[in-house]
Amino acid sequence: MVAITNTTSLTFLKEAIDTTLGESESSLEAFAENQTEGAALERCIDAFQQLRGICQMLELDAATVMAEDMVLTAREVQRRPETPLIQALGNAIVLLGHYLEYVQLSGSPLPEVLVAGINELRQAGGRAPLPESRFFQVDESLPRTPPVPPADVDGLARQSRRLRHMYQVGLLGLLQGQDRQTHLRLMLRAMERIDRLAGGKRWWLARAALESLLHDDMALTAARRALLARYDRQLKALVYDGRDALEREPPAELLRECLYLSALGSGKGDAATEVRSAFGLGERPADADLQRELALMTGSKGSVIRSVAGALKEEINQIKDTLDMAAQGVADTDYGAVAEGLGRIASTLDMIGENEGAQELRRRAEDVAGWRPGGEVDSDAFHALVDDLLAAENTIATLERSLAPADDVRREVNNDRISRYQLDEARMTVVGECRAGLALAKRSLASYMEQQWDTMHLSNLPGTFASVVGGLTFLDLERACAVTNACRCYIEKELIGGSEAPTVTAMETLADALTAIDYYLESMEEQKPIGEGVLDVAEQAVGALGYPTGGATS
Structure with missing residues (x-):
């Protein structure tokens, strides 16, 4: 972080700034209570203008912009004194x-x-938001380095629609x-x-931004989601306009936003x-540092539900x-302690509505409180206690699932005497085996390409895919099973049994299918369902390989 040289000036003026902020807040409250008091709002506007001058003198650009927007919002309140506008101004x-x-402190x-915060105020006043890169300085006109070959227009025409759909599925999930x-x-x-396929700078910068968001686990703010949505519109133009879209200059702001995210990342x-x-982005605060400083300034929240479920x-x-x-x-056995534990569980279940x-x-x-330590306990009563505990455990499993919507592999259990945790554990074992099989398949295909289409590297794949298909069938994942079976058919008929070497494009398309299935299974393994997109x-x-799932046969 770059230290400011006028911290002493800010400290010297801080008392006057606090007084001015307090006066503006009091004036705004007076106006909110009695909206006929126009003089109170004028005093508020005067205070904002004074703050703007102080912040400008101190060269605090963001604070200056905030104060300017506060003046604009206050004048908007004069025209339409609506409660949301007044509240937004108070928050500002x-x-x-x-x-x-x-x-002052940092x-x-x-x-x-x-x-x-500036954008929240702007949104309340109906003004366009600032880009995240508003205070980021960079020359976005610099060329791409190292340069790349010219665009493959024919390849784009064949694949852009499917690749845009892939991007859209990811964007929709986010x-x-x-x-x-x-x-x-x-x-990505x-x-x-x-x-x-397209070359150029805009797609390169978009890749860099996506890599930074992914690998550095950056916060996915509203502004960043909007940036990713804007790139979908760029892809739409590519699909429908082809070469013309490639020749059009992208908006400079779009490129600067991508560069800003790259600057926040670790590379x-x-x-x-x-x-x-x-672009010589150099040393800047990482996004994690930025979010930490933001949390220091605004506070943060935690999850109560997970704590409750864990304690139960x-x-x-x-x-x-x-x-x-x-x-x-x-x-x-101290059955008195068991009875007390059951009472505590019951009280917690009451808290979450499981009356x-x-x-x-x-x-x-x-x-249970009447059972004697070391005494004989009726077998039926003992097993009834175990059944009740299992029912409570399944209630907690349902509570935990409410934190993330259930997916296809986490099926509901109709038999309350079966532990959902144990069933889920068994299913996750199968999911892990399926993912291991897909990983082995991808390694074999990579070796096949690296060794100039040597089919020896594919000899184990029919058996591997049969195991994966069996696992997916056990999990009742019909669509994933059909796609995997189609991949098996393509490999057996076109790669192992075919007379010609496949194209690189075909191999990438096959990898797209296998990777999508792996992502789907990974989301189940990590209990973060992603839907069926x-x-x-x-x-x-x-389907692009010529093996649509409806016609994928053994």
Whole structure:
């Protein structure tokens, strides 16, 4: 972070700034209570203009822009004194005060942390938002380095529509708040292919931005989602306008936004490394630093539901361990402690609205409290207690699933006497085996290409794919199974049994299908469902190979 040289001036003026902010807040509150008090709003505007002058003198660019927008918003309030506008203005006063205090304490202006607040104020006033790169200086006119071959217009015409769909599936998943890593990888894969076919600077910079978002786990702000959506419109033009779209100059702001994201990243990824070197982006605060500083200024939130679910699960596991010991006759069991544990679980279930399950556990706790340590316990009563614990455990599993929508592999269980955790664990084992088979297939295909189409490297793939198809069938994932079977058919008939070597494009398309299936399974393994849009990508890929899933036969 670059330290400002006029921190002393800010410290000297801070008391006057705080007084002015306090006066503006009081004037705004007076106007909000009595909107006929136009003089109060005029005093507020005068205070904002004074703040603007101070911030400009201190060369605090973001604070100056914020104060300017506060003046504009206050004048808008004069024309239409609506509550949302007044509230936005009040929030801006508080935020500006926090920002100036942050600058004073940190010695760094870091204007980027104020952009989101400025945009909230602008949105309330109906004005266009600032780009994230508003305070970022770079010469976006520099050429691409190293240069690349001319665009493959024919290849673009054949593949741009399918690659745009791949990008759209990833973008839609991000906008819906689904597993971000998987969808970013899908978008990056599409953009890499577009960049190789189209060349030029805009796709290269988009690749660098996507690599930075993915590899550095950057925050996916509203501005960044908007940038990714704008690139979808660029891809749409590529699909429908072809060569004309390639020859049109992209908006400079679009390129600058991508460069800004690359500057916030660490340079992981080929395009990100090239871009940082070509544009001399140098040392800047990383996005993680930016988000941390923003959190210091505005605060953050945590999740209560996960804590509740974790505490419940731990309590149930302790009781299950106790009952296991009792069943083995290892030690005298303190059934009073078991009854108390059941009562605590019941109270927590009440808190989350599971009243019926809570009542059942309380009734069971009353029975258990009468059991004597070391005494004989009726077998039916003992097993009824175990069943109630299992039902409570399945309730918690359902609660945890509510944090991420259920996907196809996490099927509902109709038999309450079967632990969903154990079933999920078994299914995840199968998912892992399927992913291992796909990884082996991709390595074999890579060796096949590297060794000049030597089919020896493919000899194990029919058996590998048969295992993967069997696993997907067990998991009841029909669409994924059909795509995998189509890939198997293509490999057996065209690669192993064919008379001609495949094209690089065909191999990339095959890799698209396998990668899409792997992403789908990975999202299940990590319990971050991504929907079935990625399966559309896989089906399109095998269709482009001439093996549509409807006609993929053994």
